[in-house]
Amino acid sequence: MKDDHGQGFVIDRLTVDFTPSRLLDQLKRLRNKDHGVVRALHELCLAIAPGKAVGLLGESGCGKSTLARQIMGLLKERDPESRITFEGQDLDKVLDTDEQAFRNSVQMIFQHPDTFLNPKLMARDMVMEAFHIRGESKADIQAGRFHEELGKALDVLGLTWEDLEKTSDQLSGGEKKRMSILRVILAKPRYIIADEPFSGLDVSYRNRILKQFEILKEAGVGFLLISHDFHVTKKFCDEICVMYKGRIVHRYENPESGVPEVQHPYTQVLIVSNDYLARCHEALPEIMGKFKPEMGEKDWRTAGCPFEDRCFYSDNTELKDACRTKTPPEQRVMGSHVLRCHLFEAKEQQP
Amino acid sequence: MTPDNSVDKALLRANGLSASVYNRNRGREFHFFRNVSFHIAPDEVVGLVGESGSGKTRLGLSLLGLLREGPGLYAGSLSYRLSDAEPLDFSFQHNGGKKRGEPLRKGLAPVLGKRIGLVMQGAKSALNPYQTIGTQLKDTLALAGCPGTQIPVVMEQLLSAFSLASRSASIAHRYPFALSGGQAHRVMIALGFAMGPDLLVADEPTTGVDSPIQALILQHFKAFRKGTLGPPRHASRPRPSMLFITHQIDLMKGLTDRVMVMYAGELLEVFHTSQLGQRPHHPYTERLMEIANEAGGRAAVHSIPQIPGRMPVMYDPPEACVFADRCSLANERCRKEKPELVVDPQGQGVACHERH
Amino acid sequence: MPVRDIPAQPQALQKAKRGRRLNQVSLAYGLLLLWVMALIIGWLSTGDATAANPLGVNQPLWMSTTGADRLMGYDQLGTPIGPMILHAFFFYPLPLVLGTLIFAIGGIVIGILRSGFFIKLHTVIEIVLDKLMQIVELFPAYIAIIMIAWYTTQARFELAEFWKNLNMAACALALLNIPFFAKVVARKVNQLASMDFIEAERAMGLKKSEILIKHIFIPYLVPSLILTAGSFLMELVFMDIGLSYISMQLGEFDGFPSTGSFGILLAKAYVPSQFDVGPWYFFQVALIVTLFLLSIRYLLHLARTIFVEGMTNDA
Numbered sequence A: 001m002k003d004d005h006g007q008g009f010v011i012d013r014l015t016v017d018f019t020p021s022r023l024l025d026q027l028k029r030l031r032n033k034d035h036g037v038v039r040a041l042h043e044l045c046l047a048i049a050p051g052k053a054v055g056l057l058g059e060s061g062c063g064k065s066t067l068a069r070q071i072m073g074l075l076k077e078r079d080p081e082s083r084i085t086f087e088g089q090d091l092d093k094v095l096d097t098d099e100q101a102f103r104n105s106v107q108m109i110f111q112h113p114d115t116f117l118n119p120k121l122m123a124r125d126m127v128m129e130a131f132h133i134r135g136e137s138k139a140d141i142q143a144g145r146f147h148e149e150l151g152k153a154l155d156v157l158g159l160t161w162e163d164l165e166k167t168s169d170q171l172s173g174g175e176k177k178r179m180s181i182l183r184v185i186l187a188k189p190r191y192i193i194a195d196e197p198f199s200g201l202d203v204s205y206r207n208r209i210l211k212q213f214e215i216l217k218e219a220g221v222g223f224l225l226i227s228h229d230f231h232v233t234k235k236f237c238d239e240i241c242v243m244y245k246g247r248i249v250h251r252y253e254n255p256e257s258g259v260p261e262v263q264h265p266y267t268q269v270l271i272v273s274n275d276y277l278a279r280c281h282e283a284l285p286e287i288m289g290k291f292k293p294e295m296g297e298k299d300w301r302t303a304g305c306p307f308e309d310r311c312f313y314s315d316n317t318e319l320k321d322a323c324r325t326k327t328p329p330e331q332r333v334m335g336s337h338v339l340r341c342h343l344f345e346a347k348e349q350q351p
Numbered sequence B: 001m002t003p004d005n006s007v008d009k010a011l012l013r014a015n016g017l018s019a020s021v022y023n024r025n026r027g028r029e030f031h032f033f034r035n036v037s038f039h040i041a042p043d044e045v046v047g048l049v050g051e052s053g054s055g056k057t058r059l060g061l062s063l064l065g066l067l068r069e070g071p072g073l074y075a076g077s078l079s080y081r082l083s084d085a086e087p088l089d090f091s092f093q094h095n096g097g098k099k100r101g102e103p104l105r106k107g108l109a110p111v112l113g114k115r116i117g118l119v120m121q122g123a124k125s126a127l128n129p130y131q132t133i134g135t136q137l138k139d140t141l142a143l144a145g146c147p148g149t150q151i152p153v154v155m156e157q158l159l160s161a162f163s164l165a166s167r168s169a170s171i172a173h174r175y176p177f178a179l180s181g182g183q184a185h186r187v188m189i190a191l192g193f194a195m196g197p198d199l200l201v202a203d204e205p206t207t208g209v210d211s212p213i214q215a216l217i218l219q220h221f222k223a224f225r226k227g228t229l230g231p232p233r234h235a236s237r238p239r240p241s242m243l244f245i246t247h248q249i250d251l252m253k254g255l256t257d258r259v260m261v262m263y264a265g266e267l268l269e270v271f272h273t274s275q276l277g278q279r280p281h282h283p284y285t286e287r288l289m290e291i292a293n294e295a296g297g298r299a300a301v302h303s304i305p306q307i308p309g310r311m312p313v314m315y316d317p318p319e320a321c322v323f324a325d326r327c328s329l330a331n332e333r334c335r336k337e338k339p340e341l342v343v344d345p346q347g348q349g350v351a352c353h354e355r356h
Numbered sequence C: 001m002p003v004r005d006i007p008a009q010p011q012a013l014q015k016a017k018r019g020r021r022l023n024q025v026s027l028a029y030g031l032l033l034l035w036v037m038a039l040i041i042g043w044l045s046t047g048d049a050t051a052a053n054p055l056g057v058n059q060p061l062w063m064s065t066t067g068a069d070r071l072m073g074y075d076q077l078g079t080p081i082g083p084m085i086l087h088a089f090f091f092y093p094l095p096l097v098l099g100t101l102i103f104a105i106g107g108i109v110i111g112i113l114r115s116g117f118f119i120k121l122h123t124v125i126e127i128v129l130d131k132l133m134q135i136v137e138l139f140p141a142y143i144a145i146i147m148i149a150w151y152t153t154q155a156r157f158e159l160a161e162f163w164k165n166l167n168m169a170a171c172a173l174a175l176l177n178i179p180f181f182a183k184v185v186a187r188k189v190n191q192l193a194s195m196d197f198i199e200a201e202r203a204m205g206l207k208k209s210e211i212l213i214k215h216i217f218i219p220y221l222v223p224s225l226i227l228t229a230g231s232f233l234m235e236l237v238f239m240d241i242g243l244s245y246i247s248m249q250l251g252e253f254d255g256f257p258s259t260g261s262f263g264i265l266l267a268k269a270y271v272p273s274q275f276d277v278g279p280w281y282f283f284q285v286a287l288i289v290t291l292f293l294l295s296i297r298y299l300l301h302l303a304r305t306i307f308v309e310g311m312t313n314d315a
Helices: A022-031 A064-072 A091-097 A099-105 A123-134 A138-142 A147-156 A173-186 A203-218 A230-236 A265-279 A306-310 A320-325 A342-349 B056-062 B102-108 B133-143 B151-161 B181-194 B211-226 B249-255 B283-293 B298-303 B332-336 C011-017 C024-044 C067-071 C081-091 C093-115 C123-133 C135-153 C159-164 C166-193 C196-204 C208-245 C262-269 C279-307
Strands: A009-018 A038-048 A053-057 A083-086 A106-109 A191-195 A222-227 A239-244 A247-253 A330-333 A337-340 B012-023 B028-040 B045-049 B072-080 B088-092 B116-119 B199-203 B241-246 B258-263 B266-272
Touching (some): A053 A230, A064 A106, A083 A091, A099 A106, A099 A123, A123 A138, A123 C196, A147 A173, A173 A203, A203 B283, A230 A265, A265 B249, A330 A342, B056 B199, B072 B102, B088 B102, B116 B181, B151 B181, B181 B211, B266 B283, C093 C208
Parallel strands (some): A053 A222
Antiparallel strands (some): A247 A337, B072 B088
């Protein structure tokens, strides 16, 4: 990201490694190998601007949640080269100097509400925390000055006052999810990092929440919508990033129609599979012929494209060698599309 | 019931099935589902669609006699006509605080896991943590009556079909804790297929996985139905029937023959998948279809279809139409009188005053 | 999105303002048991030392006296029993409660400090705290060392004098038990600190102290605190009953023992030779102790239901 505007998050070449255990860490130090070190994120660049929504697509295990934790400052270990800036300042510095202000303006919706709500506390207590964090005085909260606001938000999310009187283990999974979204909406943040906000929610609620998000976005809230559902992101986001193995392989401005003109093979798989589920043709689409349910062992540290083993085009004789031996460089295709794929390199060379 | 041939030969017939649990603190009954009647014919895939909390999982479990809580099934009757097995008939009456699930569980014991199979939700907790995947698969196959010489072949076939044996070390030697969530999910489905059942109850088999993998799983279900996946079946046995429980109505098109729409513990509509959109539908089904078919793109966000309100709480479900609160067509009659679900000879019907 | 009418002061919130629900049944049981126990003590410890004995043996005198005398009479030494029981009710628990408080607060504070969730301690302090927590494991060794030292030096250490002060005894026992509880607390806090919802609360913007109190202490530590402190209190009661029965209680003043423990009351009602005649008479002793412990248990249960929300399960 070269344009360093003073607003929003700017993530520059974020690299995060995970060591599975302390024992392995010691082994690594002894043998000086990066054996067993999992690379969660690899030189990831991203910007979140106020009033804009960035969609992050990718399957489970590709590092989406790690990215969200890095942005929230919950996970501080990262490569020394990487930089995250929040409104022009380094994130670590912001957290050291004024953590409270940062937390007030950035909120996160967690993926699994079952473990992210305290099971022994009443939902009411946890929702009221939102007002407390917003900086409202205790007297105001107790006087019930926010009942109307709370009532409206509850109604939008399909919750009732009685639900507030339950502890979170008495709520169903969907109710918990909506309760955690309610909390974030009431806290009135300037940025929302939403990690799979619609997983486990019924379509009727999903659309209502999406509309609520749209209203917030128009009021200037910046969004990072992490999802594996192409259907949702294409409706809501201004920019869509497709992530594979901790690196963005395809970034594009979301067109009005929702279907990008140029597609990375992985983007294509995501789009086509969604289409298949909706239309349900008899046979699997051709492009998914090589697609396996699991990611391969290969990652971005070794040469070659990590998606090669699942890619429909990698058997193409012209590309075969390039896909296996060369890491695809970043290229700009058709203006707004930024891709990492040899397929487009070849296309550019041909004419 | 209608004198239709297909209904008489039905593999499973449920009549006026109701289940509830008594909540001591509230002093009231919580209804899982009420007065549910349907049938599943041999070689038929029936989809059960509904939002979370509509009782669809409970209905699926009750068909296997697995509804544990309190009174469980208290009204209606269930009859099974499984191949190579005695006809099984059960009826339930409201008989005070006795254990009502007991006779069903005992009666179904000889056919569970052999003729009736289950794919459970929550893959990781549903697998036995102290047995390897291979042992669990082998035991399941042996229990289902797969001949001993065939077991390794079928295991190999299932594991490779679900991409569980592609790596250097096969997953068969691993314990459930060593599996990723996606792997456990596929193992669960493989176990369901390994039973080689006449009736497979699949509870949300596509929930919580990415869309490309959903597509792969759907493909496996199609293969299982055709008989190309799973243990070999004797020629005399019909192809497997399935009850496919899900909350995604858009998955129904390619896989299922008929779709049942459940809402607040009641069946609102039953229709043939081929006639989707060609016959009068229940307003709820229409709304669901509208959401599933909505146009993509950012332009559509403001006109995004929604269903306002929320599902009635099942402590005191309304004695009128359960969807009346959220329905745009609702009139006075809908709020007073409960519409009956009348199933025609083709096995279709709508429970709505406005649509017939 | 049609917004339905919003109640101005929703009923549900009004209901919540009444505070946490009491468990009336537990309260009733606890108080009833305490009252029955008081009655029995009164009954047991009353009598006339010179009254005629129908069996011809030294039997407790309450067996031969009338009910009115038994309830509010005089003991063998002629001391009125009524004020003694009242005294016991108000002052007897004080040293025990003091000991329990030291035990609970010490355990919680040391445990939370050691867990490292709230403040990151200096490594040296951590090591010291760890060593302190090992005291429990080393307890038998300490006793052995003291015994050996005592016997070898032949020091005329007035152990009895030391134990005579129940306050001292309770505090000493509390101090010795703190490490045990601190360990439990530290483990619990560590376990909770690694859980996802604590991370979520931090992301939400709550301060560490707020998380510690609202999300860890009240819902998770208080119940185990009440249970552990409760069982410690019972331990102290047993210790006191035993000590005061063999007349190792606080010194007497104004003719009353300064703590009206059960041991004293029982010692006054029975003479040692009684045990030779009919050990079954001691059934009443057991009954009283049981009733007392049961009543403590029920009152603790009550305390737990006040603090632990969601114990009443209505899904």
